Amino acid sequence: MDVQIALMLAQDGLTNGAIYALLALALVLVFAVTRVIFIPQGEFVAYGALTLAMLQGGSMPATAWLLAGMGALVALIDGATALRNGQTQKLAGVLGWNVGYPLGLVALLTLLPVKDLPLVAQVVLALAVVVPMGPLLYRLVFQPIASAPILILLIVSVAVHVAMVGLGLLFFGAEGQRTPAFSDANFEIGPLMVSGQTVWVVMASVVLILALYQFFERTLYGKALRATAINRNGARLMGISPALAGKLTFFVAALIGALSGVLIAPITTIYYDTGFLIGLKGFVAAIIGGLASYPLAAVGAVLVGLLESFSSFWASAFKEVIVFTLIIPVLLWRSLTTRHVEEEE
Amino acid sequence: MKFKHLAVSLLIGALFAGTSHAQVKIGVVSSSTGPIAMVGIPQKNTVPLMPTKAGGQSIRYIPLDDGSDPTASVVAIKKLISEENVDAIIGPSGSPNAMGAIQFIAEAGVPLLAPVGTAAVVLPMNEQKKWVFKTTQNDGLIASALLEHMAKTGVKTVGFIGTADPYGENWGKVFAEGAAKKGIRIVADERFQRQDTSVTAQALKVIAARPDVVLIAAPGSPAVLPQLALVDRGYKGKFYQTHGAALPDFLKLGGKKVEGTILAASLMLVLDQVPDSHPSKKIAKGYMAAYEKTYGVTPATFGGNMFDAGLLLEKAIPLALAKGKPGTPEFRSALRDALEQTRELAATQGVYNMTPADHSGFDDRGRELITVSNGTWTLLK
Known part of the structure; x- marks a missing residue:
């Protein structure tokens, strides 16, 4: 192996590591705020990428109907609650957001010549379809069992994952999709040939991470989420609604997932079930961060990406084995260095 | 449990022995969900297009999905054998799935027509694999x-x-x-x-x-x-x-x-460029037209593998009917022997010539050299 190959492998590892880092951050965030180990995180990657591919293919993405269906369910549940409590003034908001928005989006997708729109508009539309599923998912599935033990939340999360993969097969079919690159530019840096899309992925990840940092440090909602993560009951006493915190968290997680999907769709072929493996690698990174530390998780993600890239060079048949075996020494090291605290239930 | 199954199968056997037009029952196991769904979906879709009559008997297909999971394949196959008393099984879609099923179909003496990629299901030939026939090119x-x-x-x-x-x-x-x-x-x-x-x-x-x-x-x-x-x-x-x-x-x-x-x-990719003298051309064309009419898309080759299994059975069933009634071990054993004697059967993938040593049965007519030119498949000359 010479320096050039090492550099190329490093570049490849960093690109994948950037995506894993985004997903790891989302996983840490969701776990910290809601105690859910969010296995379906990867599905949002696939949904985002494949919805964009469907839009570009000129067909109505089936995910839009899923959104409408989930919205209708939430409207039914929340509407009934509002009626029972006599809060009729709330009805308009509930209906508007959960029924009006999806239907408006469907109308927009039907009326607009989506196929011929610029890429940016298509990406925005794809995100508009996929991202609201995050908070709707929280409202439908996790909010009713918000105070359940972690194990139950995990089991439910596995169930959601299985359901979403199945729906993905129904919506997108078994074949993979690829979308055109954001830019065809190529940069030569020394001996390295860097494709424009790679730069996009890394830059977008860095920008998103910085934006998240600003969000948590500077905004009221960000601070509310941080407070909930640190002490759920304390935050509640301060007037932070746990339901709102949950929905907001899932919104951010879905946004990160779908955006990651849109970013990597031009680099690789995305299948309806690709997301799981990507999400799992993000999870390994999140574990390195102890499901608590954002910087450690990001470092772990880059580590996973590099390890993956170099191990597929030396022993491609054992790549996954090597990547996932990494979790054992990490867990050992974590359990030896940190004091064990019983989970309070 | 065993006794119950036995009783059920006896009961079903009795029912069918009693009716005048006995029915041949074929179990179909495909992976229409899960990681290899791209293989299983065209196979599942092909089932309604397959022959429904052979030797004066109607053929009933009983399709099951295994979700690409080898364990589920074995469960489905056991179910087909013990509860439905099938005469033959087509499937499963995946190579590991088929490998796991061989021992059970051999035990029960049910012929298995596997539309899978790996040659390991029929090679090297042994006492168990003699029940397996493979409808893909080795x-x-x-x-x-x-x-x-x-x-x-x-x-x-x-x-x-x-x-x-x-x-x-x-x-x-x-x-x-x-x-x-x-x-x-x-x-x-x-x-x-x-x-x-x-x-x-x-x-x-x-x-x-x-x-x-x-x-x-x-x-x-x-x-x-x-x-x-x-x-x-x-x-x-x-x-x-x-x-x-x-x-x-x-x-x-x-x-x-x-x-x-x-x-x-197989020739399915370049059908229009293959000379009309190729024995498979007409059959493949008919199959693809039927598939397109029903589903609006051209079938992947995997569907053709499934269709061929139907054609093999269509040819073998009349021979086996001479030796026994459907639903009996004699019939299944005769069906296996008849499948092994398939000669010059033109199907969508090529021409089958089964022998006791070769349960895939393809020759040079089962493969074409193809290249991609101007974005389409082109026959390489």
């Missing part, structure tokens, strides 16, 4: 076509990239054996996963080894990814693909970058 048959073309064009070194599953592994083995005979050296042997987001590392290693050509062995559209990675990294040599890449999606995903790729596969 990897060796396709590999020899590719190797002949390589030898003819003066290729000396090959880089191999395969999937880390039974398909890629078996291809690696079969191809290495054939290459050694032709004096072609394999200078790089790499593996990747279907869901990998990047195969850059493998591509780099192959490029560093400087092979004359590269062979990629992967089932379905994952075959595109390594080729694109190599082209993007500036590899200029020729590409060979296996029959696993013989899908419309290969062209769609690959675009201009797969131009000039050479592969060997």
Whole structure:
């Protein structure tokens, strides 16, 4: 192996590591705020990428109907609650957001010549379809069992994952999709040939991470989420609604997932079930961060990406084995260095 | 439990023995969900198009889905045998799934027609595998076509990239054996996963080894990814693909970058260019037209493998009916013998000539050398 190959492998590892880092951050965030180990995180990657591919293919993405269906369910549940409590003034908001928005989006997708729109508009539309599923998912599935033990939340999360993969097969079919690159530019840096899309992925990840940092440090909602993560009951006493915190968290997680999907769709072929493996690698990174530390998780993600890239060079048949075996020494090291605290239930 | 099953099957047997027009029951196990759904969906869709009558008997198909899970395949097959008392089983879709099922169908004495890729289900032939028939070309048959073309064009070194599953592994083995005979050296042997987001590392290693050509062995559209990675990294040599890449999606995903790729596969890809004298042309055309009419898309080759199983049974059932009634062990055993005696049966994939030693039965008419030119499959002359 010479320096050039090492550099190329490093570049490849960093690109994948950037995506894993985004997903790891989302996983840490969701776990910290809601105690859910969010296995379906990867599905949002696939949904985002494949919805964009469907839009570009000129067909109505089936995910839009899923959104409408989930919205209708939430409207039914929340509407009934509002009626029972006599809060009729709330009805308009509930209906508007959960029924009006999806239907408006469907109308927009039907009326607009989506196929011929610029890429940016298509990406925005794809995100508009996929991202609201995050908070709707929280409202439908996790909010009713918000105070359940972690194990139950995990089991439910596995169930959601299985359901979403199945729906993905129904919506997108078994074949993979690829979308055109954001830019065809190529940069030569020394001996390295860097494709424009790679730069996009890394830059977008860095920008998103910085934006998240600003969000948590500077905004009221960000601070509310941080407070909930640190002490759920304390935050509640301060007037932070746990339901709102949950929905907001899932919104951010879905946004990160779908955006990651849109970013990597031009680099690789995305299948309806690709997301799981990507999400799992993000999870390994999140574990390195102890499901608590954002910087450690990001470092772990880059580590996973590099390890993956170099191990597929030396022993491609054992790549996954090597990547996932990494979790054992990490867990050992974590359990030896940190004091064990019983989970309070 | 055993007794109950026995009672149920006796009861069903009695019911059918009593009716005048006994029915032949064929179980179908396919993977229409899960990781290999791209193989299983066209197979499941093909079931309604298959022959419904043979030798004056009606054929009833009982389709089950195994979710691509080998354990579920075995459960489905056991269920078909013990509860439905089927006369033969078509499926499952995946190679590991079929490998796991062999022992059970041999025990029960039910012929299995497997539309799977790996030759391991029928080779080496033994007491258990004699119940299995395979409706796909053996990897060796396709590999020899590719190797002949390589030898003819003066290729000396090959880089191999395969999937880390039974398909890629078996291809690696079969191809290495054939290459050694032709004096072609394999200078790089790499593996990747279907869901990998990047195969850059493998591509780099192959490029560093400087092979004359590269062979990629992967089932379905994952075959595109390594080729694109190599082209993007500036590899200029020729590409060979296996029959696993013989899908419309290969062209769609690959675009201009797969131009000039050479592969060997059944004639279904280049049907219009095959001379009318080819015995399979008419049958394949009829099948594809029927499939398109029902589903609005052209079927992948995997569906043709399923259809051929139906044709094999259609031919074998009348012979077996002479020896026993459907639903009896005698009938199933006679059906197996009849399948083994299939001669010159033209089907969608080629022409079948089964022998006790060869339960796949293809010859040169089961493969065509195909290249990608101007974005379409073209017969290589």
